[in-house]
Amino acid sequence: MSPKIKLENFIAPKGMQDVMPSDCLYWDYIFSAVDKLGKTYGFNRIETPILEDSRLFSRSIGENTDIVEKEMYNLTTKGGDKLSLRPEGTAGVIRAYINSGMANWSQPVKLFYTGPMFRYDRPQAGRQRQFTQAGFEIIGSMDPIFDAQMIQLVYSIFKKIKLKNIVININSIGDAKCRGKYKTALVDYYKSRANKLCPDCRRRLSKNPLRILDCKEEKCSAMREFAPQIVDYLCVECHNHFKSVLEYLDEINIPYILNPYLVRGLDYYTKTVFEIVVEGGNKRQLSLGGGGRYDDLVEILGGAPTPAIGVALGIERIADQLKASHVALVKNSSAKVFIVQLGDKAKKKSFKLFNDLLEAGIPAAESFGRGSIKSQLRVANRLQVRIVLIIGQKESLDGTVILRDMESGMQEIIDSLKIIKEVKKRMKNGN
Ligand code: HAM
Numbered sequence: 001m002s003p004k005i006k007l008e009n010f011i012a013p014k015g016m017q018d019v020m021p022s023d024c025l026y027w028d029y030i031f032s033a034v035d036k037l038g039k040t041y042g043f044n045r046i047e048t049p050i051l052e053d054s055r056l057f058s059r060s061i062g063e064n065t066d067i068v069e070k071e072m073y074n075l076t077t078k079g080g081d082k083l084s085l086r087p088e089g090t091a092g093v094i095r096a097y098i099n100s101g102m103a104n105w106s107q108p109v110k111l112f113y114t115g116p117m118f119r120y121d122r123p124q125a126g127r128q129r130q131f132t133q134a135g136f137e138i139i140g141s142m143d144p145i146f147d148a149q150m151i152q153l154v155y156s157i158f159k160k161i162k163l164k165n166i167v168i169n170i171n172s173i174g175d176a177k178c179r180g181k182y183k184t185a186l187v188d189y190y191k192s193r194a195n196k197l198c199p200d201c202r203r204r205l206s207k208n209p210l211r212i213l214d215c216k217e218e219k220c221s222a223m224r225e226f227a228p229q230i231v232d233y234l235c236v237e238c239h240n241h242f243k244s245v246l247e248y249l250d251e252i253n254i255p256y257i258l259n260p261y262l263v264r265g266l267d268y269y270t271k272t273v274f275e276i277v278v279e280g281g282n283k284r285q286l287s288l289g290g291g292g293r294y295d296d297l298v299e300i301l302g303g304a305p306t307p308a309i310g311v312a313l314g315i316e317r318i319a320d321q322l323k324a325s326h327v328a329l330v331k332n333s334s335a336k337v338f339i340v341q342l343g344d345k346a347k348k349k350s351f352k353l354f355n356d357l358l359e360a361g362i363p364a365a366e367s368f369g370r371g372s373i374k375s376q377l378r379v380a381n382r383l384q385v386r387i388v389l390i391i392g393q394k395e396s397l398d399g400t401v402i403l404r405d406m407e408s409g410m411q412e413i414i415d416s417l418k419i420i421k422e423v424k425k426r427m428k429n430g431n
Pocket residue numbers: 087088089090119121126127128129130131132133135136137265266287288289290291292294309310311312313314315316317
């Protein structure tokens with residue numbers, strides 16, 4: 001016999017959490033806004049596998065990013081395939097776009113998805129190893145109006161869930177043509193100051209210099225004040241694109257902050273990049289969402305050159321922010337009828353009645369685990385159900401049901417064969 005394992009030895013893996021029913025109220029609330037507004041803006045839902053070929057991520061997110069270098073959950077299957085738990089959703093969606101021939105659909109293709117992502121990072125407040133994103137991608141247009149529409153969509157989601165003081169941090173990081181010159185200027189600037197950089201940034205200097213700009217270490221962020229800024233290096237096309245995006249945002253009064261240090265942690269971005277933050281938050285505040293244009297990614301992954309833009313929202317962080325902002329949500333039951341039972345025979349009859357009510361399309365609730373009528377009525381009260389159907393010993397024998405109107409307190413005895421019709425009549429009359 002195997003030795004008994006003490007149950008208290010089992011806890012959720014580090015950096016991964018149970019989402020409790022009280023949290024799910026917030027999740028459902030956010031997902032409902034994501035779903036409604038996503039569809040309003042013309043997005044169709046897509047779900048891609050949680051595991052993908054590891055190379056999909058190294059090629060799209062970038063070999064020299066923190067995500068690929070340090071944070072991937074990698075595994076080899078029994079068949080020898082090297083797979084990774086997805087650290088983000090864009091790469092999988094673009095793979096699906098290419099695999100499924102979506103390039104032949106009417107462009108741009110608008111897709112959205114929700115689901116868990118995995119990054120083996122150091123867990124801390126607002127940063128888990130398993131977290132959940134709602135992501136949106138517009139694939140197949142280089143028009144700056146879609147950059148603005150993407151921001152408009154997330155802004156309207158925050159408005160719908162009543163999260164106030166949302167502001168967009170925005171920047172352009174140019175494209176492959178103009179970024180080269182900027183990188184050279186940046187490396188020149190930091191090279192002479194390399195000994196003052198943190199060890200990570202010293203490494204970034206040769207591998208991924210742009211990331212030095214958003215390093216959170218104080219000595220690194222202090223140094224960036226006099227560093228060259230990307231806006232001065234943008235080519236005419238990137239400059240005009242960025243200008244148009246900002247003009248569209250001005251047109252609909254979306255507040256944004258031009259942040260020359262915003263570079264993002266994934267390599268696939270070109271031109272517009274943005275993050276959503278709460279206005280007035282402290283310096284180390286975490287973004288509630290982030291995204292940008294990625295015009296080269298489809299081609300990098302083997303498709304025809306296809307420009308695209310996207311964003312992903314962090315569900316846990318948004319739920320935390322809702323709670324911190326005292327957005328109160330209450331659990332509301334959709335039940336119209338509650339069944340109360342007393343005794344074994346009545347319990348069986350109630351079980352059948354519950355089934356009949358649901359089959360007739362009447363949302364019903366019960367508390368079969370409770371024995372006393374008083375405690376069952378208490379549950380009915382809490383659910384704010386108007387009609388309660390009671391089956392006791394007597395009713396179970398003579399084929400009747402007591403119908404109690406919880407508002408007036410009036411009770412009537414009804415033939416159990418006529419009960420569904422009676423409930424329907426009362427519901428129609430607004431009872
Ligand atoms: P990202 O900025 O890496 O972008 O993640 C988007 C959001 O996911 C973040 O703003 C944050 O709210 C949440 N998030 C990220 N990491 C964690 C974590 N460890 N714990 C909790 N929440 C986290 C992307 O993933 C891109 N795929 C977005 C995109 C879509 N770009 C274009 N299309």
